[in-house]
Amino acid sequence: MALSDYQQFITPLSHRICDKLELPEDICSNCGYIEIVSNTCALIDGCKGVLEYDDSTIKLSLGKKSVCFCGSGLSIKSLSMEQAMVEGYIVSMEFCN
Numbered sequence: 001m002a003l004s005d006y007q008q009f010i011t012p013l014s015h016r017i018c019d020k021l022e023l024p025e026d027i028c029s030n031c032g033y034i035e036i037v038s039n040t041c042a043l044i045d046g047c048k049g050v051l052e053y054d055d056s057t058i059k060l061s062l063g064k065k066s067v068c069f070c071g072s073g074l075s076i077k078s079l080s081m082e083q084a085m086v087e088g089y090i091v092s093m094e095f096c097n
Helices: 003-010 013-021
Strands: 033-037 041-045 049-053 057-061 066-079 083-096
Touching: 033 083, 049 066, 057 083
Parallel strands: none
Antiparallel strands: 033 041, 041 083, 049 057, 057 066, 066 083
């Protein structure tokens, strides 16, 4: 078996697709993508669920890791299978294992 054939079997399909489509590697990995607009809105891709929720703290699961938003008047404006939107006055954001 040639080395390139062997690499095809050990490289995850998502990574091979990203390579062929010339997409950034972090899109294929099992990690979250967070986009923050000012300190009032955060869009989280890769959200797997809500771990903690009140008006001062929102903790979301990103699979093996989690992210915690702290502030005031926080709320989840939208939540789908892979995405969440947090709105309110965001003071800090912390990543946890």
